[in-house]
Amino acid sequence: MALGTAPNELRFHAGRRCLDLLATAHPAERLAAVEPLRAWIVGSGLVPPGTPLAHADASWLPGFRELRRFIGQLVRGGLAGDGRPYDLALARVNAVAQAAPPAPRAVRRPDGTLVRELAGPPECAALLAALARDAVDLLTDPVARAAVRECEGDNCPIVYLDTSRGRRRRWCSSEVCGNRERVARHRRRAALARA
Numbered sequence: 001m002a003l004g005t006a007p008n009e010l011r012f013h014a015g016r017r018c019l020d021l022l023a024t025a026h027p028a029e030r031l032a033a034v035e036p037l038r039a040w041i042v043g044s045g046l047v048p049p050g051t052p053l054a055h056a057d058a059s060w061l062p063g064f065r066e067l068r069r070f071i072g073q074l075v076r077g078g079l080a081g082d083g084r085p086y087d088l089a090l091a092r093v094n095a096v097a098q099a100a101p102p103a104p105r106a107v108r109r110p111d112g113t114l115v116r117e118l119a120g121p122p123e124c125a126a127l128l129a130a131l132a133r134d135a136v137d138l139l140t141d142p143v144a145r146a147a148v149r150e151c152e153g154d155n156c157p158i159v160y161l162d163t164s165r166g167r168r169r170r171w172c173s174s175e176v177c178g179n180r181e182r183v184a185r186h187r188r189r190a191a192l193a194r195a
Contacts, residue, residue, distance in 0.1 A: 009030075010024070010030060010036065010039060010040050010043050011023045011158075011172075011173065011176075012043055012044055013160070013172065013173050014158065014159065014160040014161060014172065015147075015160050015161030015162075015163055016134055016138055016144075016161050017044050017045065017046060017130075017131055017134045018071050018075075018131055018132075018134040018135040018138060019075070019138075019148075019159050019160055019161060020040075020044050021040075021044070021064070021067070021068045021071060021131060022068060022071060022072050022075065022158070022159055023158050023172070024040060024064075024068065025068060025072075026156070026157055026158055029065075031061060031064055031065055031068075032061075033058075033061075034056060034057055034058055034060070034061070037056065037060060037061060037064060038053045038056050041053060041056070041122075041127060046102075046122075046127055046130060046131070047102065047118060047122055047127070048104075048115070048116045048117055048118065051117070051118055051121075051122065052121055053121075053122075055121055056124070059124070060124045063124055063125075063128050064128065064131075066092075067092075067093070067096055067128055067131060067132060069089075070088075070089040070092045070093050071089075071093060071131075071132075071135045072159075073085055073086060073089040074086065074089050074090060074093060074135065074139055075135075075138075075139070075148060075159055076150075076159065077089070093132050093135055093136065094132075094136070096125075096128050096129060096131075096132035097129055097132035097133045097135075097136050098129070099125045099126060099128070099129035100126060100129065101126050101127075101129045101130035101133060102118045102119075102122040102123075102126045102127065102130060103118065103119040103120070104116050104117070104118060104119070105117055105118070105119050138161075144161060147161050147162045147163060147167065148160075148161060148162075149161075149162045149169065151170075151171050151172035151177050152170045152171060152177070152181075153171050153172065153176070153177025153178075153180060153181060154177075154180070154181075156171075156172060156177050158172035158173075158177075159172075160172050
């Protein structure tokens with residue numbers, strides 16, 4: 001199975017954590033259980049590797065899925081943002097962003113290098129606040145906002161930040177949707193050649 005197509009496989013190439021969160025709903029719900037949520041939290045870089053998340057439980061899932069829904073409404077709603085659903089989503093993201101995000105600290109390793117750790121186990125509200133703040137930063141930065149694109153792949157609603165040279169990126173992932181497009185193009189050419 002291709003990268004990113006397995007229902008539980010997590011993807012982290014949207015260019016922003018808040019956009020990576022949106023990708024957890026496609027092609028199927030990837031945050032249906034606590035273990036995938038923990039893996040997403042670490043994989044997205046929301047917490048440093050090795051951060052204990054044993055205290056994360058099923059009560060965290062609705063908060064992440066709800067924030068994902070609201071961020072999706074805002075990102076896909078465009079700059080016009082007309083209507084009550086957009087305003088409700090904006091109010092909810094702003095409210096979530098008010099909580100304090102996890103507090104980082106620098107810790108010296110035995111070899112003298114500094115690494116980032118969290119001051120304590122991260123709480124759900126703190127992690128959601130960090131994601132909501134990322135969304136606020138994205139939505140209020142005109143340059144970043146102008147680089148938000150939706151994948152051109154067939155039936156792929158993934159949204160990503162196009163930071164490519166010339167802003168020519170077409171797919172959420174060259175390895176997934178880009179490869180599918182290249183294979184489809186090859187098959188079309190082969191079929192025309194046989195005709």
